[in-house]
Amino acid sequence: MGHDLIVGGTGMLKQVSVWLASQGRKVTIIGRNQEKFKKIQNSAANPENLYFLNVDYYDINPFTDHLIKTIKKHGPFDRAVVWMRSSAKESLQKLVDILSSTTEHQWSLFHVLGSSASRPLSNRQPECPVNVDYHQVILGFEIQNNGESRWLTHDEISNGVIHAMKNKDRTSIIGQVEPWSMRPEY
Numbered sequence: 001m002g003h004d005l006i007v008g009g010t011g012m013l014k015q016v017s018v019w020l021a022s023q024g025r026k027v028t029i030i031g032r033n034q035e036k037f038k039k040i041q042n043s044a045a046n047p048e049n050l051y052f053l054n055v056d057y058y059d060i061n062p063f064t065d066h067l068i069k070t071i072k073k074h075g076p077f078d079r080a081v082v083w084m085r086s087s088a089k090e091s092l093q094k095l096v097d098i099l100s101s102t103t104e105h106q107w108s109l110f111h112v113l114g115s116s117a118s119r120p121l122s123n124r125q126p127e128c129p130v131n132v133d134y135h136q137v138i139l140g141f142e143i144q145n146n147g148e149s150r151w152l153t154h155d156e157i158s159n160g161v162i163h164a165m166k167n168k169d170r171t172s173i174i175g176q177v178e179p180w181s182m183r184p185e186y
């Protein structure tokens, strides 16, 4: 039975968590809010496959301890979907290093990034040991028929990530990032 890790799987990637659980794989979701996790469990076809790691990824020591304990208990991860703030760079690198050093096999990382990652100097790929199969999914925006642009919906984001995972796309953009001047205001 494979084991997936998802960071941010109780927010806009909720449908990705539900889809992963339906694949008959173990799914560990990292977050700080147990109530959000319970809602996902309630809507999942296989709730027994879902585990919650209640930790703040900015707290590096508890974050790494929890990851290592989970791996000891439920086995190494062979895939991870990661949506983390850019300011959590050190935690992301720890995650990559721990997942790599705890498996003898290749594992896949689907790194979800905001639109700014499409700009040449803003990309935030972690350093990947040789057993990481790295994939990048960039969130874009949509230009509507009336010419106005909008950010993606949660469903569009989750569906785009699932599509990238099914196709094993090396790099994908959900929606569009050009023309850059058309990106919506926050």
Ligand SMILES: NC(=O)c1ccc[n+]([C@@H]2O[C@H](COP(=O)([O-])OP(=O)(O)OC[C@H]3O[C@@H](n4cnc5c(N)ncnc54)[C@H](OP(=O)(O)O)[C@@H]3O)[C@@H](O)[C@H]2O)c1
Pocket: 007, 008, 009, 010, 011, 012, 013, 030, 031, 032, 033, 034, 036, 055, 056, 057, 058, 083, 113, 114, 115, 116, 139, 140, 141, 151, 152, 153, 154, 157
């Ligand atoms: N197009 C773009 O470029 C773009 C880029 C960024 C955002 N957005 C939009 O902006 C909206 C808000 O983004 P958001 O980041 O709030 O996304 P979100 O996915 O709705 O929520 C953040 C997720 O990450 C978890 N999380 C956040 N901080 C954490 C921490 N310190 N430790 C552990 N888990 C943590 C949250 O769980 P807990 O609450 O349980 O901790 C939750 O699952 C999204 O709905 C998206 O549509 C668009």
